[in-house]
Amino acid sequence: MASIWVGHRGTVRDYPGFSASVDAEAIRKAIRGIGTDEKTLISILTERSNAQRQLIAKEYQAAYGKGTGTNEDTLIEILTTRTSKQMKEIGQAYYTVYKKSLGDEISSETSGDFRKALLILAHGRRDESLKVDEQLAKKDAQILYSAGENRWGTDEDTFTDILCLRSFPQLKLTFDEYRNISQKDIEDSIKGELSGHFEDLLLAIVHCARNTPAFLAKRLHQALKGAGTDEFTLNRIMVSRSEIDLLDIREEFKKQYGYSLHSAIKSDTSGDYEITLIKICGGDD
Numbered sequence: 001m002a003s004i005w006v007g008h009r010g011t012v013r014d015y016p017g018f019s020a021s022v023d024a025e026a027i028r029k030a031i032r033g034i035g036t037d038e039k040t041l042i043s044i045l046t047e048r049s050n051a052q053r054q055l056i057a058k059e060y061q062a063a064y065g066k067g068t069g070t071n072e073d074t075l076i077e078i079l080t081t082r083t084s085k086q087m088k089e090i091g092q093a094y095y096t097v098y099k100k101s102l103g104d105e106i107s108s109e110t111s112g113d114f115r116k117a118l119l120i121l122a123h124g125r126r127d128e129s130l131k132v133d134e135q136l137a138k139k140d141a142q143i144l145y146s147a148g149e150n151r152w153g154t155d156e157d158t159f160t161d162i163l164c165l166r167s168f169p170q171l172k173l174t175f176d177e178y179r180n181i182s183q184k185d186i187e188d189s190i191k192g193e194l195s196g197h198f199e200d201l202l203l204a205i206v207h208c209a210r211n212t213p214a215f216l217a218k219r220l221h222q223a224l225k226g227a228g229t230d231e232f233t234l235n236r237i238m239v240s241r242s243e244i245d246l247l248d249i250r251e252e253f254k255k256q257y258g259y260s261l262h263s264a265i266k267s268d269t270s271g272d273y274e275i276t277l278i279k280i281c282g283g284d285d
């Protein structure tokens, strides 16, 4: 089935960018804060091109060197930007490698509304049809308004259900209707009504529904800015989007920050690592 999330705006085509097992490993690291055993690493590396192997080896060293902790941002990024089909593949890869279901793992390491929403996303239940329904958008917008702004307290489950199950094009329309009804942007309502990682997750969904490349450009910028470089995030996004929408991400990066992703990588990395990333980046803007 065609999906709007798997586009034709990639920079490399000679090897697959998306890998369920690499995502599974990233989730494992994000949840458990540990690296994987060597056997796992080898099985992952055999699927990759030489350039990708170099990046993963680099990331692997970085993870061991620093000893990463539970990283909600990584979980949120992967679970909001992968298609339902990809999430199912990631779940299978997770089970194959770690002998545990991804759902059980998320359940044991997270809690509350954040957990509930992550589980829906992990099970790949989001509608991915391209058709939008204007009446449904009006109805959902009203339901969201009644669940948050227009009541004392918040009905969190309603926010979770609509934002985790509806398609991105449908959500875009719903957010437009929401503004008409509430005179407020859905982002402002989420900031006012929700909190913590749950708030972060739903804001990420809103950003992705509106513009996934812009969301990932922001993540890349965060990974590159400041004194150090978050190689784990940088490598993951560059590789996983290299055949999907890296050209759009580059465009959004330039638009938001005034300089190119290419120049940001050049000024923040060096040696073989820089050469590899620049190759995947595919050009300057």
Ligand SMILES: [Ca+2]
Residues within 6 Å of the ligand: 147, 148, 149, 150, 151, 152, 153, 154, 193
């Ligand atoms: Ca309220």
